[in-house]
Amino acid sequence: MKILDQYILTRFLYNFFSAFFILIVIFIFQGIWLFIDDLAGKGLGIVIIGKFLFYFIPTLVDKVLPLTVLLASILTFGTFAENYEFAAMKASGISLQRGMRSLIVYVILLGGVTFFFANTVIPKSEQKMFNLRRNIAKVKPAAAITEGIFSDFEGTGEGMNIKVDKKYGEQDRFLDNVIIHKKTKQSLNNTVIKAKEGELISSEESNIIQLVLKDGHYYEELKPKAVKARKKHPFAKSKFETYTINIDISELNNQDLEEDRNITTDKMKNVSRLIKDIDSLGKNNLEKVEAFSKNIVNRMGAFPENKVKDSTRIKKELIELVAKDTINAKKIANDTIKTVDELLTSLPEWQRMQIVNNAKTTVSSILTTVVTKKEELQKRFKFYNSHILSLHKKYALAFSCIILFFVGAPLGAIIRKGGLGLPMVVAIILFLTYYFIGVFASNYAKEGNINNVLGAWLPTLIMLPLGISLTRRATADKGLIGFGHILDGIKNLFKKKKASKE
Template sequence: MKRLDTYLLQNFLGPFLASFSTTLVILVIQFLSRYQEDILGKGFPASALAELFGYASASLVLLALPMGLLMAGLMTMGNLGERLELTALLSAGVPFIRILAPLWAFGLVTMGAATWLSWQVVPRSNLKLYTLLYDMEHARPALALKPGFFNRWIEGYAIRIGALTPPDRVRDVLIYEYAPDGSLQRTIRADSGRLFLNKAWLFLELTLYGGCQYETSLGSQQAPALIQSCFDTLLLRLDISGLGLRRSDERLFAGHQYMLEIGALRTAVDSLTTLYTSFQEERNQALRSVWLPPLPSDSALPLPAVPRPLVENLLRREKTLAEYYTQRHTQLQETLWRYQLEWYYKFSYPLATVVFLVLGASLGGVIRKGGLGMPLVVSTALFILFYVLNAQGKKLAREGLLHPAVGAFLPLLVIGPFTLYLILLVTTEARWLYADWWRKRWRAWRATW
C-alpha cells in the first residue's frame, strides 16, 4: 500500500503545481487589470511592482489553492480510471476511501498551511499591499519626457524636447519657467543637452549646450524688460522630490478588517458587538422619551393649547434625532457585518481546500477521463461557480440579506452536498444514486396512472 500511496502522490503533485501556478498567475493578472489605472504609466521602479505583486499573491493563494487541488484530484483519479487502474484496485477489494488516503493527508496538510496563511500571513501582506496601493494611487506621475510634447510633471516648468537619444541625450530643447503666481518668468532654448537623474529622485540635472535664455524683469520705472543672454553651456537643477512613490505609515490602515490577524479580529468583533448592543439600548431609551403622554381620564375638559413654534421645534428636534440614530445604526450594523464576514472567511477558505480536493478526486472516479481537456473544462466550470458564489455571498452578507456565516460558507453549502453525493456514488455503488434508476421509477409510476 505504501507503493500505491507514493504512486498516487507522484501522479498528483505535477498537475497540482501546474494548475495552482496557472490559476495564481491568472488571478494576479486580474488584480493588475483592476488597478491598472493606479499602477501603470507612473514610472514606478520594477522593485515596487514586484513588491506589489508579491503581497497580492499572498492573499490570492487562498483562492488559487481550491482550483489547483480540484484539477489535480480530477486529473489523478481520471487518469487512474482511464487506464483501468482504479477498476483493478476496486476489484481487488481496496476501498475508494483507502485509495484517497494519501490525497486526504495532502489535503489536511494543505488546509493547515492555508489556515496559517489566512490567520497570520495574509493580514500582514494585506496591510502592506493596501498601503502600497494607496501610495501608488496618490503618487504623482514620474518623470517621463516625451519628444514633441510639453511635459509639465515638474512644478513650475514646461519642457519640450524634439528628440531623445538613449540613454541621456536630448535635442531641440524648449523650457518655460513660471513664477509662483503662474506668470511666465524665463524661456530657454538650446540645441542639445544631457540629463542626469539623481538615484534618490531628489533632483533632475539638465546640462544644455548652445542656446539662449529670455528673462523678464522689472526696470527702474517698474516697466517690464526682456533680457536675452546666450550660452555655450547652462546647468539647470530641477527639484523633482515630489514625483514618484512616497511611502505612508502602515498604522493608518492597521485597524481595517483585512489587516487584522485572527486574535485581533476576534477582539474587534466582540468590541463591535458590545458597542452595537449598547447603542441599541441607548436608541430605544431615547425613542421612548419621544412618546406622547397619555390623555387625562376626563378628556372632555379643554386642554391647554401648545404654541405652534414650540411644536415645530419639538418635531424638528425629534426628526433630527431619528435621522441620527438611523444613520448611526446603519453604520454600526454594516461595520459589524463586515468584520464578522472576514472572521468566517478565516475558516471557510482553508476548509474549501479539502472540500475541493475530495470533489475533484470523487468526480475523477466517476468520470474516469484523464488528460487535460475534460478535467480542465470541468474544473474551470466548478471554479467559476465557486468564484461567483463567493462574490455573491460576500455582497449579500454585507447588505444584510444573509448572515455573515452563510455568506462566507455559501460556496461550500452549495458544493458540499454535491461532493457528498459523489463520494456515496463511488464508494457504495447504490443503484438509487444513479439517474437511470430514478427515470425508470418515474416511468413506472406514470404507467400506473
C-alpha cells in the same frame, strides 16, 4: 508509504503544482489590469513594482487554492479512470476510499497550512500592499490623482480633494478640467477652485511641488463671527488666469515605502485581533443604540423613568398651559381630565391648532433624526458584520479545500476524462458556482439579511452534500446522473394509477 500511495500522491502533486502555477499567473494578470493606472507611467522603479506584485500574490490564495484542489483532484482521478488504472485497482481489491487515503492525509495537512496562511500571511500582505499604494501616491503626486473621481491629496499642511477629467504628458503632469476642494484644519470644505488646465511642477532639488492652474474661478465661503451675519451665507468669488498652489513635501520625500500604518480593514487582521475587535465593536454598537433610544424617548417625553406625575401636578401644568384663558383654567383645575380628547375639547381652537402643529413639528424632527441615525448605525453594523465574516472565512477556506477534494476526486473517477479539456470546464463551472454563492452570501451577510456565520460557510455547506453524493456514486460505480431510477419511479407511478382505476 506503500508504492501505490506514493504513485497516487506523486501524480496528484504534479497536477496540483502545475494547476496552481497556471492559475496564479492568470489571476496575477487579471490583478495587473486592476492596478495598471496606479503603476504604469508613474516613474516607479522595477523594484517597487516587483514588491507590489509580491505583496499582491498572497491575496489571491483564497481564490486560487480551492480551484487548484478541485482541478488537481479531477485531473488525477480522471486520468486514472481513463487509463483503466482504477479498474486494475478494483480488480486487486483496492476501493476508491483506499486509493484516496494518502491524498486525504495530504489535503487535511493542506487545510491546516491554508488556515495558517490565511491567518498570518494574507493579513500582513494586505496591509503591506495597502501601505505601499498609499505611500507611492504620496511620493509620486500624479499617482494620487485618479481621472474622473475626487482623490485625497495631502501634504504636510492643509489637504485638498482633486478631480480631473484627464491626465497626460510626461508622468501625467498635465491636467484637464481641474476641480479642487481645499480642506481646513478642521477638515471643512469651504473653498472650491475650478480651472480648465493644470500642471504639476516638481524638482528633485526642491521640497515644494507647484500645482499651476490656468483660466479658472475661485470660490470661498466666509464665516463671520456675528451669528446674524452667518445667516446671510456670505462668500468671495474671483477669476484668475494663473493660480499657483505650493505643496510642501519635505516630509514626504523621506517617506518609507515599507512603512506600516494603522490596521484599517478586517482583511488586515488575524484571528486574535478579529475576535478582540468583534467584541469591542459589538459592545460599542449596543451602547450607541441604547444612547440614541434614550435620547429619542427624552425628546418625545414618553415613558419617563421614575417620574410619576400625580393629579395635582398634572392640573398645575395644564393651568400654566392655558393660563391666558381663565374660564378653561378654572374648569381644568376643578375637573379631572381622563382622555386627550377631553383636554383638546376644553381648549380654544387656536390652542388646539398650536398643540397639533407643535406635535407635528416634533414628530417630523424626530423622524429626520431617526433616518439619519439609521444610516450611521447601518454602516457601523456593516463594519461589524464584515469582521465576523472575515473571521469565519479563515476557517471556511481551510475546510473548503478538504470539501472540494471530495467533490473533485469522485467526479474525476465518474467522468473518466484526463487532460485539460472536460475536467477544466467542469472544475471552472463548479468553482464559479462555489465562488458566486460565496459572494452573494457575503453581501447579504454584511447587510444583515442573513446570519453572518451562515454567509461565510454557505458555499462550503452546499458543496458538502455534493461531495458525499459523488463519493457514494463513484464507490458504487454509478454514472454522474442516473436517470434509470427516475424512469422506473415514473413507470411504477403510472402502473399504480392504472391498477387503481381497474
